[in-house]
Amino acid sequence: MNINEMLKNAKRIQGEIDKEEQVIAKKEFLIEKQGIKVTMLGNRKIKSIEINEALIDPDDPELIQDLVMLAVNEAIDIVDNAYEEISKKYTNSGLPF
Numbered sequence: 001m002n003i004n005e006m007l008k009n010a011k012r013i014q015g016e017i018d019k020e021e022q023v024i025a026k027k028e029f030l031i032e033k034q035g036i037k038v039t040m041l042g043n044r045k046i047k048s049i050e051i052n053e054a055l056i057d058p059d060d061p062e063l064i065q066d067l068v069m070l071a072v073n074e075a076i077d078i079v080d081n082a083y084e085e086i087s088k089k090y091t092n093s094g095l096p097f
Contacts, residue, residue, distance in 0.1 A: 013090055020086050029078050033071040036064075040075040042082065 024042035031038045035052030049071075055064055 024082050031075045036067045036071045038071040038075045
């Protein structure tokens with residue numbers, strides 16, 4: 001394969017990666033963790049957080065803070081994994097991404 005073909009192929013693959021990343025960016029990821037629901041978009045923006053009222057204890061606000069933090073961090077990990085899957089898919093194409 002000559003250099004021009006390699007560049008065309010790299011450009012085509014980059015276009016495919018961009019399209020797949022745009023799909024993920026618009027996708028919603030729902031994480032439920034011990035009464036906390038976090039909906040995060042693929043662009044890592046939080047769309048909503050729902051807290052089960054049974055968890056609300058005015059004497060223990062740290063519990064809700066910890067659960068929200070865990071749920072948000074899990075949501076970030078799930079979104080990151082979706083992007084990593086795209087990278088893995090195209091890394092095996094023989095091009096150095």
